Amino acid sequence: MSKYYVVAASAAAFVLSAASLGAQQPPDSTSRRQQAAIDSLAAATRALQARVDSLERARAAAPAPPRASGVYMNVSFVGLTDFAWSSQADVGSLQAGGHEPKVRGFSIPNAELALDGTVDPYLKAFANIVYQLDDKGETSVELEEMYFLTTSLPGNLQIKAGQYFAEFGRQNNQHPHAWAFADAPLVLTRLLGSDGLRSQGARISWLLPTPFYAEAMVSVMNSAGATTASFRSDESAAIHGGMSFDRAVKGMGDLLYIPRITSSFDLNDTQTLLLGASGAFGPNNSGPNASTSIYGADLYWKWKSPTANAGFPFVALQSEYLTRRYDASRRYAVDKYATVLPAETLRDGGMYAQLQWGIKPRIVAGLRGETVDGDKASFVVPDRERRTRVSPNLTWFPTEFSKFRLQYNYDQRRGLGSDHTVLVQFEFLLGAHAAHKF
Amino acid sequence: MNILPFIKLAVVAALAVPHDGALPAGKLNVVATTPDLASIAREIGGDAVDVKALAKPTEDPHFVDAKPSHVVTLNRADVLIEGGAELEMGWLPPLLETARNAKIAAGAPGRVVGSQGIRMLEIPTSFDRAKGDVHSLGNPHFLTDPLNAKIVAAQIAEHLTQVDPKSAALYAANLKKFNATIDAKLAEWQKLLAPFKGAKIVTYHKDFPYFGERFGLNIVENLEPKPGIAPSPAHVANVITLMTAQKVHVILVQPFQNRRTAETVARQTDAVVLDVSQQPGAFKNTDSYVDLMDSLIRSLANALKEAK
Numbered sequence: 001m002s003k004y005y006v007v008a009a010s011a012a013a014f015v016l017s018a019a020s021l022g023a024q025q026p027p028d029s030t031s032r033r034q035q036a037a038i039d040s041l042a043a044a045t046r047a048l049q050a051r052v053d054s055l056e057r058a059r060a061a062a063p064a065p066p067r068a069s070g071v072y073m074n075v076s077f078v079g080l081t082d083f084a085w086s087s088q089a090d091v092g093s094l095q096a097g098g099h100e101p102k103v104r105g106f107s108i109p110n111a112e113l114a115l116d117g118t119v120d121p122y123l124k125a126f127a128n129i130v131y132q133l134d135d136k137g138e139t140s141v142e143l144e145e146m147y148f149l150t151t152s153l154p155g156n157l158q159i160k161a162g163q164y165f166a167e168f169g170r171q172n173n174q175h176p177h178a179w180a181f182a183d184a185p186l187v188l189t190r191l192l193g194s195d196g197l198r199s200q201g202a203r204i205s206w207l208l209p210t211p212f213y214a215e216a217m218v219s220v221m222n223s224a225g226a227t228t229a230s231f232r233s234d235e236s237a238a239i240h241g242g243m244s245f246d247r248a249v250k251g252m253g254d255l256l257y258i259p260r261i262t263s264s265f266d267l268n269d270t271q272t273l274l275l276g277a278s279g280a281f282g283p284n285n286s287g288p289n290a291s292t293s294i295y296g297a298d299l300y301w302k303w304k305s306p307t308a309n310a311g312f313p314f315v316a317l318q319s320e321y322l323t324r325r326y327d328a329s330r331r332y333a334v335d336k337y338a339t340v341l342p343a344e345t346l347r348d349g350g351m352y353a354q355l356q357w358g359i360k361p362r363i364v365a366g367l368r369g370e371t372v373d374g375d376k377a378s379f380v381v382p383d384r385e386r387r388t389r390v391s392p393n394l395t396w397f398p399t400e401f402s403k404f405r406l407q408y409n410y411d412q413r414r415g416l417g418s419d420h421t422v423l424v425q426f427e428f429l430l431g432a433h434a435a436h437k438f
Numbered sequence: 439m440n441i442l443p444f445i446k447l448a449v450v451a452a453l454a455v456p457h458d459g460a461l462p463a464g465k466l467n468v469v470a471t472t473p474d475l476a477s478i479a480r481e482i483g484g485d486a487v488d489v490k491a492l493a494k495p496t497e498d499p500h501f502v503d504a505k506p507s508h509v510v511t512l513n514r515a516d517v518l519i520e521g522g523a524e525l526e527m528g529w530l531p532p533l534l535e536t537a538r539n540a541k542i543a544a545g546a547p548g549r550v551v552g553s554q555g556i557r558m559l560e561i562p563t564s565f566d567r568a569k570g571d572v573h574s575l576g577n578p579h580f581l582t583d584p585l586n587a588k589i590v591a592a593q594i595a596e597h598l599t600q601v602d603p604k605s606a607a608l609y610a611a612n613l614k615k616f617n618a619t620i621d622a623k624l625a626e627w628q629k630l631l632a633p634f635k636g637a638k639i640v641t642y643h644k645d646f647p648y649f650g651e652r653f654g655l656n657i658v659e660n661l662e663p664k665p666g667i668a669p670s671p672a673h674v675a676n677v678i679t680l681m682t683a684q685k686v687h688v689i690l691v692q693p694f695q696n697r698r699t700a701e702t703v704a705r706q707t708d709a710v711v712l713d714v715s716q717q718p719g720a721f722k723n724t725d726s727y728v729d730l731m732d733s734l735i736r737s738l739a740n741a742l743k744e745a746k
Contacts, residue, residue: 121543124535152540156513207513207538213506215536264506269494272505304503306494307693310666311501361668361696399667400528401567433524435531438504 073117074432078177080110086421092135094411094419097184098195099176101423108133110176112144116432124149128175144198156209161202166219166258168278169320170298172196178436180318180356180364181393182407182423186372187350190383191294191324193229197280199256213264223249223256223282230292230324231256231282240286241379242331242341247288256282264438274300274438287329287343296322302438314358323349333379341378348374348384362397386414401429466602469515469542471526472499473717474581475552475590477727479519481616482594486605487517495719498694500666504529512537515548517601519594522553525578547600552590556580559647570664582649582716584624587727591616623728627735628653634742638686640677640703642695645716653735658686661699669699681707687745688738690714712741
């Protein structure tokens with residue numbers, strides 16, 4: 001539009017000046033009149049330019065039409081490929097976790113489709129569908145998580161319900177994508193289960209009205225299934241060495257209760273500390289009345305440079321300590337015909353500590369040390385033997401959407417000797433931008 | 439172990455403690471994601487508000503840690519001001535999820551999205567991460583254009599008025615004052631930079647296009663080959679060639695960006711690395727948005743003058 005004005009004005013100026021030139025007037029008066037015409041035209045042009053400028057500004061100030069960045073739902077897909085080699089041919093006997101390589105060579109331990117979004121003004125929802133390839137290349141599909149979360153309950157309360165990883169300690173409810181190592185800590189796979197502690201249930205959480213962050217929560221969950229290893233799990237023989245007892249849910253006491261309290265402090269502008277204590281209480285199926293208690297304490301400390309570039313450099317320390325009391329009833333041994341194991345209390349525990357150093361943008365070096373052990377019992381199972389492991393690793397994130405990781409595990413199992421394992425990971429993320437929890 | 443009594447106790451305790459409700463003669467708790475938004479909120483809210491910024495002035499606004507202390511701040515907020523356009527998408531959503539504060543939910547009067555109403559630049563025509571971490575809603579660094587600050591200020595005044603109608607007159611008066619200040623300052627700033635119209639500069643990230651457009655500067659290249667992608671040796675070599683050929687002598691770097699790369703390029707192109715910030719408080723005597731822009735424009739004018 002502004003161009004037309006200018007063109008029209010110039011044309012008018014040309015015509016006018018041509019017309020005035022055409023008139024035979026004394027030279028001095030002609031040039032005076034020409035000058036006057038040019039001046040008035042210049043003034044008109046300036047006024048027009050000012051008007052065009054103000055219109056341009058108004059256009060700049062006018063709201064842009066709203067654009068949706070998504071379609072009511074975020075969709076993302078995380079694909080993880082591992083390469084493993086170990087001194088132990090049966091890699092799976094070392095790597096107990098559900099998202100870890102089981103064979104020498106390549107594996108696809110985790111491919112997850114994550115959906116999340118806002119349901120309505122009151123609820124948010126999240127679903128995670130996991131595809132796994134076993135060591136024969138067969139794909140299995142699993143509904144790993146599916147839950148809703150309230151957004152506006154009064155009294156600082158929040159309810160979550162569905163199937164989800166229990167909020168026990170720090171790492172249990174993190175997905176492999178967020179882990180700092182290629183495998184899960186031994187104490188978590190042994191005490192909470194190879195795929196973590198996860199079940200169908202509901203959780204209520206309360207954000208305390210304290211000046212610092214403090215949140216108290218309790219989950220009530222079903223106590224049966226493969227992902228409640230220390231409770232009514234079909235694979236409980238790995239813990240108590242006996243036949244499992246088929247027990248039904250008789251009362252509320254047969255459900256699983258998982259309380260947790262967590263608190264955080266900013267030590268200064270660059271350092272933050274997060275502390276937590278958790279418990280898990282429920283029935284186990286070594287007998288009709290047997291129960292299990294697990295207690296955990298966790299710590300996370302992070303330093304981040306005040307002028308961090310893309311979040312680097314940083315140093316983070318994470319540690320968890322867990323202990324389990326498993327009351328086993330009198331039961332038949334699984335490996336010895338007609339042998340009865342006595343009622344006994346099995347105590348297991350362990351801890352890990354891991355340090356992450358974000359050296360420079362996109363590069364993180366890590367070191368993890370861990371140990372697990374179980375007390376003496378009337379039977380022997382490998383899952384209760386003392387074991388220690390040390391794992392240095394190096395991770396390179398080309399962008400936020402991909403990562404390469406190289407890890408070495410020095411593994412020492414009582415009675416079985418030491419093993420050396422090298423793990424290589426490649427992971428990509430497609431779709432919605434991942435938001436990172438602290 | 440029976441835990442039900444504990445649950446009941448916790449619920450009763452939670453409901454017994456007063457959290458929400460009217461602020462007894464208190465100020466409105468306003469939380470801004472970044473210090474520039476916080477500064478504008480202070481100008482508009484005056485004594486009626488208490489403003490906190492989540493990101494530190496020297497922190498990269500794309501990469502703020504979702505610290506639990508931010509959850510507490512957001513839980514107690516009456517108003518949340520975000521830049522929007524996906525600037526905070528890597529850290530704000532999980533904070534809001536845990537903060538469980540309906541007052542600042544999307545669409546609530548207590549939620550201000552700065553980018554709404556801004557004529558966004560660099561809105562991608564296709565979504566492809568091969569082009570780097572491009573924001574689908576356009577470049578989110580729009581407050582470097584003072585006229586955009588006026589648009590955001592108007593939005594803040596509108597939302598504060600909705601949340602706290604009794605101070606409406608104050609907000610309206612402060613908005614008028616802020617607009618007058620910006621208009622006066624803008625004329626001054628444009629005059630300062632007028633001699634350098636069309637001057638060529640290089641920035642680390644694509645974070646100054648609005649500034650370049652407003653003040654007639656030509657940002658010829660970025661040290662990042664693509665938004666969010668770290669400078670590669672090949673790209674740095676190209677930038678050096680380009681800067682030498684086009685006689686570019688100023689490189690803008692923010693506190694959280696890799697100054698060393700900029701220094702390497704500067705050494706080989708006889709350029710200066712100019713430390714600038716888009717956030718008030720990153721440098722001395724830049725505590726307000728206007729002071730920050732003042733310092734940014736003066737130091738840039740000086741650098742361009744010396745480079746001439």
